[in-house]
Amino acid sequence: MPYVKTRDGTDIYVKDWGTGRPVILTHGWPLNADSWDAQAMALAQAGFRAIAYDRRGFGRSGQPWTGYDYDTLTDDLADVMEATGATSDATIVGFSMGGGEIARYMSRYEGKGVIAAGLISSVVPYMLKTDDNPDGVPEETLASIGAGIEKDRPAFFKTFLQQFLGVGFITSPVSDEVVDWVWGLAMQAGLHPTLECAKAFGHTDFRQDLAAFRVPTLVVHGTSDKTVPIDATGRAAAKGIADSQLVEYDGAPHGLTITESDRFTNDLLTFLGR
DSSP, X not given: XXXXXXXXXXXXXXXXXXXXXXXXXXXXXTOOXXXXXXXXXXXXXXXXXXXXXXXXXXXXXXOOSSOOSHHHHHHHHHHHHHHHTOOSSEEEEEETTHHHHHHHHHHHSTTTTEEEEEEESOOOSOOBOBTTBTTSBOHHHHHHHHHHHHHHHHHHHHHHHHHHTTOOSSOOSXXXXXXXXXXXXXXXXXXXXXXXHHHHHHHOOOGXXXXXXXXXXXXXXXXXXXXXXXXXXXXXXXXXOTTEEEEEETTOOXXXXXXXXXXXXXXXXXXXXX
């Protein structure tokens, strides 16, 4: 069953590997489910059922004109869970933008069927810098993302993804080929969904969703994340979620599921086997 049709008729591409207790993986912007492959394979080999899907507008999923707000995106998550039968004893794990769907699912669906959660380099609880969120990202920085994409999307993402993966002038935690691979994932997304989702993750306030987390929650974030600053997100999320475990990766960039793949995979498996 490679595709799930959501309640509004959008086709969502689903990768369903292994058998056992389900772990649903939501990907970051502007990637797709393939970015979870290393973890999905390890989960399946460890006796879990790894379910990763392409967000609407990204990868192999449909690209409707509407539905890029977090309520609709979370409904898509719920529809994938229902269609795959992953409605009990499930763990839901979100990377970057995907953390928003996890948080909104916990409040919008009252965590139905979920026994554990994960927020990895996540935008939760609030990305935007405001008077009551001083550690967030300034509006002008968020606006420059859209402007850069509209001007020259391929060039913008080449530079953006180097920061995403912690690539410097002298050293890099990944090869040039990995950067090229991640760029290729980003370019599979539609232009309109890419722009709309950038607005959504940059401006959606999840602070009220934190109280809905009533399950053990793993929070992992890199201290050198220049894409999603840790103080406004990972540390704030862990502080606001009662049963949370914060693991900070010293010096790690935003894309730590790739740059710190082995370490993160082990931490995730340890959390799932707690």
